[in-house]
Amino acid sequence: MKWESLYSQAKQWVNEAGERIRQSFNQRLSIQTKSNANDLVTNIDKETEQFFIKKIKEAYPHHKIMGEEGFGDKLDSLKGIVWMIDPIDGTMNFIHQQRNFAISIGVYEDGVGKIGLVYDVVHDELYHAFSGKGAYLNETPIANLSETAVNKSIIALNATWVMKNHRIDHNLLIPLVRDARGTRSYGSAALEMVFVATGRVDAYISMRLSPWDYAAGAVIIEELGGVVTNLRGEKLDYLTQDSLFVAKPGLHQTILQEYLKDGKW
Template sequence: METSELEQIDKTVKGWLRESRDNVLRKIDTRLTVNTKTSRRDLVTNIDKQNEKFLVSKIREFDPDAKILGEEGFGDKVTSSEGRVWIIDPIDGTMNFVKQRNHFAIMIALYQDGVGELGYILDVIGNRLLSGGPKLGVFDNGQPLAPIENTSLKDGLIGLSGPMVLNNDFNMVDIAEKSLGMRIYGSAGIDIISVLRGELVGYISYLKPWDFGAGKILCETAGLEITAIDGGQLGMLSSTAVLLATRNAHRDVLTIVGK
């Protein structure tokens, strides 16, 4: 896509996100309808569903020929990366949303033939938007993202998945011990924002496309490494253990994973 087209799309998506955030904040203190999906820790609320329907309707009107992959299933059954594909997570960190009313995000990504064009991660309560793509650059609330220091694992904090640490998947305990400390935020979007802002040197978790679709675009544009946990290539439709980090921390983690 040409830069001029991407700039117009960027402006439009930011408008959707402002409206989406307003919709969520108006309903955040209302009585939620909460259901489980795969387990008691995998929740969905009426707000998740309403927000995804809202975003799907906006995309359908704006880009009717595109495919939409949404966490709650109101988009399309996407099995191919061909063409234009939007990936949306209406509430990332639903448990945090339900129990804390904080530390959750809205995420949108746009891919063209498997190539990331634009990514958006909005910290709803913090009102912080990380946005951009390879042709536009990465922005933090509209300002160019500050350069990210290439910090090693031993010199920084790392965001980890709680279950992965408890099960010591991929030597996760060793990874935590080699770092200055681990943090568990409970939202991929919040963790990815923290890595992009240099607050964490990396983040590891089992993720699905809507969890990392936007982050993959932003991290690659910002010069971070984002791969499968074994260093393998990460496709836009992958569901796997994901490692994103500074180049130095990424190398350090892969050394520990390979032991």
Template sequence: MTRENKWIDIGEVAKAWVVEAAQQIKQALEGTFNVEAKSNPDDLVTDVDRSTERFFYEKVTSHFPKHHFLGEEGTAEKLDRLDGTVWIIDPIDGTMNFVHSQYHFAISVGVFHDGVGKVGIIYDVMNDEMFYAVQGEGAYVRDTKLKTITTSSVNESVVGVNARWLVEQRAPFRGELERLVRDVRGVRSFGSAALELAYVAAGRLDGYVSLKLSPWDYAAGKVLLAEVGGTITTLQGEELSLLEPSTLLAANSSLHSAIVDQYIKGE
């Protein structure tokens, strides 16, 4: 790497790989693909998910043999630490959308070094819309630099949340989320955590809440949000794990504080 900030160069390489992977996904949509259920009937995986993750794994290991890899489909061995450089990848975030509508799904790539986010890329494949960021260099959608996200009060906010969390009797924080949903201006659900985090970074949503996500769902979004002044934590306001599943709250700073203090902690 020749530049002073090598992460810019790594980001450019990663963006090229993402575009190449997206073309392969589009080609796969022209034919047939296998669909399987993982942990439950609604937790879907396809052979396109698996082949796309293998594509990234082979690229990373051949170009950066000292880097590590963490992906949703288990192509590489599970990591128990974040030492060195780790690529955290969801080959198709929003697999249900991919299967049912062939639309509104994303490739999500986060590159971390010693646990610190360096590169984040979220690519809406069918809309050809790339959100990307390099630590200290700002965040962009396509080639337009994103502004620092503006603050908003709860009753002026539009928040992303999956309606299923509001109807499952055993869902944690169900009552707190019901109160929040009643108080905000509007609620949206797009079926892709990566895209919803990108939308928060771009100011299209004011916040996003989930009760269970994995690191590959939010790694790239974490890098994006850091560059635009967003806040991303667990629902209780604690640091997110990049190795284990977690609840998640992403929002502009004032909304994040309001949700944690007034709804989750009830202060």
């Protein structure tokens, strides 16, 4: 497997897909709901996923694909090479704001992350990493993550997830919110993860996400020395939904032990 060639090709496809999305901004969207009234999907989400599937199947017919919109393969294992695709992460932002969304693609081999690509379409910012070769914002290397304290940290946390999930005692997170320097919420897991990677925020917490939401960001963050787990401190299995907790080194352990240990996540 020529990973360098795949890496280059994947970046090219992401840029092409981003241009297609930008050209759609003046079009009338076809908007549908999925699991609930706020779980939205557009014709552009579907068309973008199909664009990637066509490219991948033509170039790499034996690779498997996990896609948010359901056009990929039905997987019960991560054996072999698997592409995990979220064609538009942050669809609600895409519909309402035409910003704060991203294309997210992770490429894994036997469950191990090899390539991560997160493309902020509006700002033309491609965050990408090839395992063992560093992480980049466009062509500029991203510095490795350094440790920081909770009281100097900005935590990305969507309070809506906490309040709507009645199994979660949101009071457990109040001390963390109180002790942190600040909190933010951007509405796109992929962007919030690369904001951790670049130090714009120091940690990101979400109650329930799917593998295509975090597969790309995980490769980028781990390449820079950050830590990616669920809220129980366990490794993600990339086949099921789970909570997500990503943070700078040191900070991850501190928050896990001092703020999250008593939660039934």
